[in-house]
Amino acid sequence: MSLKKFGHDLIGHFQTGVSYMIPLVAAAGLLESFAVVFGGQDVWNQTSDIWGNLRLIGQTGINFIPSMIAAYIAYSIADRPGLAPAFIVGLVSAKLGTGFLGGMxxxxxxxxxxxxxKKIPMPAKLISVKSIIIIPLFSTLVxxxxMIYLFGEPIKSATDGLNNWLQGMSGGNAVIVAAILGAMMAFDMGGPVNKVAFTFGMAAFSTGTTGGYEISTSMFMAIGIPPLAMSLATFLGGKKLYSESEIENGKAALVFGIIGITEGTIPFAVGDPLRVIPSMMVGSALASAIxxxxxTYQTTALATIMSIPFSSNWVLYIIAIVIGVVVAALMVNFLKAVTHHQPEPENE
Structure with a gap:
């Protein structure tokens, strides 16, 4: 098999994973957002009312994203025998904090x-044993x-290093810190790098000081930039750069961007990571830095669009968001155009 054919097949497998994941992101993300909007930030710490329980349901679904992606990419490659092992190891990957990239x-x-x-020959009498026991056991184990021994510790070490680096940066130039946080939020969209930036921003938010709010605002602003940018990109690029399903995902991404669900960008990042992820990082970093x-800053834990009414200067706040979204959208479309990216044909 040629490298080109392998790459083409791999993109197809990624898109299968995405098609199964979209309803999960939509249902879980919307439930989580509704809980925070109507129940406030206290919903993260309790399940004593309906909003806390909605948060629990939504958060459980969001945490399942790595396992869902893993399972259905494996299913696309190896059919049904790949499902169970990938579900299990996908859950392990989620516990390791590898995000959707780890799931892929x-x-x-x-x-x-x-x-x-599956291709290893075995006696006919052992075929059922092979499919029911040997394949799932061996693949899950290996x-x-x-994931645990080759990727677990490096991920933890990298996460700790990022935390220490951000702590060292926090006393420096506010614009540089904001740009770094914005880029980190867009890098893996819920993965370890995103989580480091989010944790750092929340720690700054909890100080209740103007300086803390300035740092947390940079993080919160970046949450909705990627889905908003991809929604705009699909609108501008149309069928020349995007498939029908991607254009539909772009419409959903607009909703995700408004309510602040970065994971709404994951379908695009999975299908075309080399063009989408750098573009989203640039746009998010630019918005936060500007x-x-x-x-300007805001004193709530709301993301991007929903935090506009609470900004110290909502006009400048909107300008920063618009610049970040437009730059990210134009950049991803430019990269697709100059590299002659063709949208994948729809499965019949």
Whole structure:
């Protein structure tokens, strides 16, 4: 198999994972957002009322994203035998905090390992044992240990290093710190880098000081930039750069961007990570940095669009958001155009 064909097949497998994941992101993300909007920030710490329970349901679904992606990428590669091992190791990946990128890696590893195991000849009497016991056991064991021992500790070390680096940066130039936080929020959209930036921003928010709010605003602003940018990008690029399903996902991304669900960008990032992720990082970093340069901040834990009414200067706040969204959208479309990216044909 040529490298080009392998890459083309891999994109198809990624898109299968995305198609199964979209309803999960929509349902879980919307429930989580409704809970925070109507129940306030206290919903994160309790389940004593309806809003706390909605948060619990939504958060559980969001945490399942790595496992869902892993399972259905593996399913696309190896059919049904790939599902169970990838679901299990995907949950392990989620516990390790690898985000959707870790889920993609699990899906690839499990899928191709299971596909190889399926081709190993065995006596007819052992075929059922092979499919029910040997393949799921061996693939779960191997890929699970690979994720834990090869990726678990490096991810933890990298996360700790990022935290320490941000702590060292916090006393420096506010614009640089804001740009770094914005880029980190868009890098893996719920993964370890995103979580470091979010945790750092929340720690600053909890200080209740103007300086703390300036830092947390940079993080909160970046949450909705990627989905808003991809919604605009699909509108501008149309069928020349995007498939019908991607254009539909772009409409959903607009809703995700308004209510503040970064994960609404994951379908685009999974299908075209080399163009989408850098573009979203640039747009998010730019929006956060420009807002920091303006010196505006907001004192709530609401994201992007929903925090506008609470900004110290809502006009400048909106300008920063618009610049970030437009730049990210134009950049991703430019990269697709100059590299002659063609939208994948729809499955019949």
């Amino acid at each position: 890696l699990v899906g690839i590893l499990v899928g191709y390992l299971v596909e190889w195991l 890929v699970g240990l690979v 807002n920091a340069m303006f010196g």
